Amino acid sequence: MTWWQEAVFYQIYPRSFLDTDGDGVGDLEGVRRKIGYLVDLGIDAIWMSPIFPSPMADFSYDVSNYCDVDATFGTLESFDRLVDECHAAGIRVILDWVPNHSSSQHPWFMESRSATTSEKRDWYVWRDVNPSGTLPNNWLRSWSDEPAWTLDAPTNQYYLHCFLPEQPDLNWANVEVRQAMANTLRFWLDRGVDGFRMDVIHLIGKDPQLANDPEEIRGIGHVPLNDRIETHGYLREIRSVLGEYDDVVSVGEVYLLDPEAVADYYGSGDELHLSFNFASLLTPWRAEAWRALIERTESSHNRVGAWPTWVLSNHDNQRVATRLKGDRARIRAAAVLLLCLRGTPFLYAGEELALRDAHIEEHQVVDPGKRDGCRAPLPWESSGLHGWPAVPWLPFSAEPEIYSVQAQELDDESMLYFVRLLLRTRRSSEALRRGTLDALSAVNDVLSFERSRGDERVGVLVNFSREHRSIVAPAAQHELSTVRATVERVEGSVVLEPGESLIRFF
Secondary structure, three states: OOOOHOOOEEEEEEEOOOOOOOOOOOOHHHHHOOOOHHHHHHOOOOEEOOOOOOOOOOOOOOOOOOOOOOOOOHHHHHHHHHHHHHHOOOOOEEEEEEOOEOOOOOOOHHHHOOOOOOOOHHEEOOOOOOOOOOOOOOOOOOOOOOOOOOEEEOEEEEEEEEOOOOOOOOOOOOOOHHHHHHHHHHHOOOOOEEEEEOOOOHHOOOOOOOOOOOOOOOHHOOOOHHHOOOHHHHHHHHOOOOOOOOOOOEEEOOOOOHHHHHHHHHHHOOOOOOOOOHHHHHOOOOOOHHHHHHHHHHHHHHHHOOOOOEOEEOOOOOHHHOOOOOOHHHHHHHHHHHHHHEEEEEEEOOOOHOOOOOOOOOHOOOOOOOOOOOOOOOOOOOOOOOOOOOOOOOOOOOOOOOOOOOOHOOOOOHHHHHHHHHHHHHHOHHHHHOOEEHHHHHHHEEEEEEEEOEEEEEEEEOOOOOOHHHHHHHHOEEEEEEEOOOOOOOOOOEEEEEOOEEEEEE
């Protein structure tokens, strides 16, 4: 198996991790100073959200230079130092690559919009005003009911932007665009990065006819509706670029909620190495719902020989602790699912603290998609500015004195203590890292499955209910519970506490 199949990835949103220069915004030096914390936590790789130069209309997802670091975060030299020290500590580093769109301030787009005869005009998606005066099609951009088209008055043509007008879509049908973007990958790979998380990668292939979206579903925006065969050819080209380097990984953000569709983006082992499965972010907290999700994921990924991923939170979605309304037992049970299911888990910074979304007043909103709550800064210390040298760019989540690293490191009943234990347990178990998933069932709101490899067999039980549940189960050699230190055994059965999850080693 490859390193990225066994690894636990830790997502860092750099603006919110740790500030070291006193501007209230996290930076690369803040990540470097916490390498020891990452090692103690037990993760294997970090994925950093974009650090590229940007006007920050969408906080570095509007890229104005793909081959540099924004001064907000540091310099190329500070990036190189971070990578070197992470590697020395046994931690891999992957970057967030934004291939679908650039900033409107990128030199490519500025040249493209300069004239209809520009050599880079075809680097973006331009269309004439329809004779009737209507838009090129009915596509809507994300986070709004506004069209995905903006008229450029000087040239009297519309350009496509599936996100903000400040984020024009690149035209991947143009071979020069593909070559230029391939070179941006090589730039970072030459600096030692271990791969890329690829932003909305399913969006790079567009319908050349730009056909209208179905009216009955167009209100969700075009992004989750864009599932094009052209993309797969582009992904194979990207994979060939990555193949020029040893041991690197691509992780695709394929924002399609059907696991069957997501699995197709692995190709025949020649497209993405991994693809996010976002259905877990929306699955209700019920055993049968999770059983169905796991079964669909296993079936769809096995069909194409792909390795699944699991995620509970990220910088775009409500944190799992918020979704589970701060329920201590359920939050821990969710961590068991994340780290014990077959696949590569992605842990979002702050999940190990059970951090919840911050309450953001209307005047504090800065994100165009209103995702500020899940991007609240990490509280490192229990008092003052919680380890930050200046007031951070967003408010802290509620009760930062309780949900800080400092407070939880001193508490052997804390979420941080439990997650560290869980990560050690996973690392020591070949069955949990590499094994098959079998005996999946959901009975009386208890989910159960087994992981096996060789002679090692591990059972997992998750009680989704708020009541005690008795489950027929064989005796285990030892067990790890989310809610109690010692598990009471009844001959031939296990009695689960409300919300309890139990890892059982046979």
